[in-house]
Amino acid sequence: MRILVDMDGVLADFERGFLEKYRKQYPDKPYVLLEERRNFQVKDDYSEELQPLVKAIYQSPGFIRSLPPIAGGLEALCEMAVLGHDLFICTSPLSQYDPCVVEKYHWVDEHLGRDWIKKIILANDKTLIRGDILIDDKPEIKGLETPSWEHILYTQPYNQHVPSKRRLTWQNWKEVLRV
Amino acid sequence: MRILVDMDGVLADFERGFLEKYRKQYPDKPYVLLEERRNFQVKDDYSEELQPLVKAIYQSPGFIRSLPPIAGGLEALCEMAVLGHDLFICTSPLSQYDPCVVEKYHWVDEHLGRDWIKKIILANDKTLIRGDILIDDKPEIKGLETPSWEHILYTQPYNQHVPSKRRLTWQNWKEVLRV
Numbered sequence: 001m002r003i004l005v006d007m008d009g010v011l012a013d014f015e016r017g018f019l020e021k022y023r024k025q026y027p028d029k030p031y032v033l034l035e036e037r038r039n040f041q042v043k044d045d046y047s048e049e050l051q052p053l054v055k056a057i058y059q060s061p062g063f064i065r066s067l068p069p070i071a072g073g074l075e076a077l078c079e080m081a082v083l084g085h086d087l088f089i090c091t092s093p094l095s096q097y098d099p100c101v102v103e104k105y106h107w108v109d110e111h112l113g114r115d116w117i118k119k120i121i122l123a124n125d126k127t128l129i130r131g132d133i134l135i136d137d138k139p140e141i142k143g144l145e146t147p148s149w150e151h152i153l154y155t156q157p158y159n160q161h162v163p164s165k166r167r168l169t170w171q172n173w174k175e176v177l178r179v
Numbered sequence: 180m181r182i183l184v185d186m187d188g189v190l191a192d193f194e195r196g197f198l199e200k201y202r203k204q205y206p207d208k209p210y211v212l213l214e215e216r217r218n219f220q221v222k223d224d225y226s227e228e229l230q231p232l233v234k235a236i237y238q239s240p241g242f243i244r245s246l247p248p249i250a251g252g253l254e255a256l257c258e259m260a261v262l263g264h265d266l267f268i269c270t271s272p273l274s275q276y277d278p279c280v281v282e283k284y285h286w287v288d289e290h291l292g293r294d295w296i297k298k299i300i301l302a303n304d305k306t307l308i309r310g311d312i313l314i315d316d317k318p319e320i321k322g323l324e325t326p327s328w329e330h331i332l333y334t335q336p337y338n339q340h341v342p343s344k345r346r347l348t349w350q351n352w353k354e355v356l357r358v
Contacts, residue, residue, distance in 0.1 A: 002307075002323070086323060088307070093284075097296060102281040105272075117276060122301035123308075128181075128267070130307050130324055144181070144265060145309055 001132040002149075003080055004121070007091035009137035010154045011074065012067040012107060014058070018042055021057050029053070037158040040138055045158075059096045064103035069111055072170030077112070090121045090129055090136075133177075135168065152176065181310040181328075182259060183300070186270035188316035189333045190253065191246040191286060193237070197221055200236050208232070216337040219317055224337075238275045243282035248290055251349030256291070269300045269308055269315075312356075314347065331355065 008014040015034050023031055032045045039045050043054045057063065081087050089108060094100040101122060108116050121129055126136070127143030134141065137154040139162040141147070153159055153167045168176040187193040194213050202210055211224045218224050222233045236242065260266050268287060273279040280301060287295050300308055305315070306322030313320070313328040318341040320330055332338055332346045347355040 095296070097284040097288075098281050101284055101301075102277050105276040105280055109276075117274070118303040120301070120303075121307065122280075122299070124297040124299075128300065128309050129302075130309060130327075148309075 002086040002088065002130070004088050004090035004126070004129060004131040004134040004136075004149060005077060006134070006136035006138070006154065007089055007104060007107075008067075009070075009156055010135055011070060011077070011089065011111075012064070013070045014067060015042065015156070017063065017067040018054075018058055021060075021063065022054065025057065026053060035157050037156075038161075040158055059094065059100075061099050062103070064094075064100050065106045065110075067107065070170065074111055076170045076173050088119050088121050088129075088131065089116070090123065090126055090131075090134065092124050092126070093122055135173075180312060181265040181267065183267050183269035183305070183308060183310040183313040183315075183328060184256060185313070185315035185317070185333065186268055186283060186286075187246075188249075188335055189314055190249060190256070190268070190290075191243070192249045193246060194221065194335070196242065196246040197233075197237055200239075200242065201233065204236065205232060214336050216335075217340075219337055238273065238279075240278050241282070243273075243279050244285045244289075246286060249349065253290055255349045255352050267298050267300050267308075267310065268295070269302065269305055269310075269313065271303050271305070272301055314352075 005011060015037065019031060019034065029050060037045050043051045046054050077087055091104060093104065105117060105120060108120055123129060125143035126134060126141055127145040127147045131149040134147070134149040134151050135154050136151060137156045137159055139159045141151055151165060153162060153165045155167045155169050166176060184190060194216065198210065198213065208229060216224050222230045225233050256266055270283060272283065283301070284296060284299060287299055302308060304322035305313060305320055306324040306326045310328040313326070313330050314333050315330060316333040316335045316338055318338045320326070330344060332341060332344045334346045334348050345355060
């Protein structure tokens with residue numbers, strides 16, 4: 001199988017990286033714990049007044065590159081590859097692409113190694129990428145094409161409400177993909 | 180139609196950008212004019228001794244971002260879009276990805292505008308991208324899949340020898356695509 005794996009919220013812990021930097025920089029401002037997040041985009045869980053501060057955090061140089069990995073994700077990726085699957089990291093950059101895009105490459109290089117660089121696909125419309133499975137935390141993935149892949153939702157607090165889709169986390173991916 | 184358009188050697192004049200910088204930096208070294216180029220990768224047209232100098236030119240910061248556009252390319256792209264085709268810029272980064280990848284985004288932003296940023300697809304294996312046509316100067320494009328697109332070769336001196344493929348340049352694209 002060709003398995004496409006999203007990056008932010010699936011391999012790289014965007015939410016934890018964000019919250020740590022935000023709370024450090026604005027210790028007196030209100031914040032939303034991961035368990036309480038309800039919107040896919042972190043900024044949408046903050047008031048209009050706080051949104052510029054939120055954006056400035058995740059657009060800042062070094063933010064993407066220094067994201068911690070989500071526990072079990074890198075190991076799962078390598079294990080799937082060993083099982084003979086074709087793995088690709090399929091990610092959409094932030095609209096403020098500098099330095100986001102190059103930092104995504106650095107992240108993969110530093111956490112998975114040089115060979116994985118060739119496995120990165122940067123695309124805004126993931127329906128244009130051919131694969132059997134897409135593991136992604138985004139509730140709905142739309143684009144120009146009917147996808148060739150099945151979307152398996154990577155479970156996060158902000159997508160709990162999405163019905164009728166297969167889901168997984170890096171704790172249960174083997175059972176789910178075996179179905 | 181969905182038309183995928185390669186970047187280096189099709190929209191961005193990698194060869195001219197390279198040769199100008201190389202001759203300026205190494206005025207006493209031998210060089211290969213575009214008309215005399217025979218290999219797809221510029222370094223392969225230089226001696227082993229000169230190859231490190233050649234690579235250092237195209238890997239240097241600012242090189243990709245400052246590439247001149249190939250005459251007629253940006254206009255053709257916009258004209259195709261106006262005709263109702265879906266256009267995507269489908270490009271493989273240099274293996275030395277920093278600063279190449281972010282400079283590709285800057286190039287598109289500066290030459291085509293912000294709306295085109297979402298049309299960039301960065302992928303090493305272009306056979307994974309779904310489209311009807313791929314306009315690319317690379318002689319052979321291989322990957323994991325049988326392509327969904329027809330490869331139309333963008334004619335350059337270094338791909339003149341490739342037989343049996345439709346070809347175009349930005350001077351004759353309307354006639355070729357009408358066929």
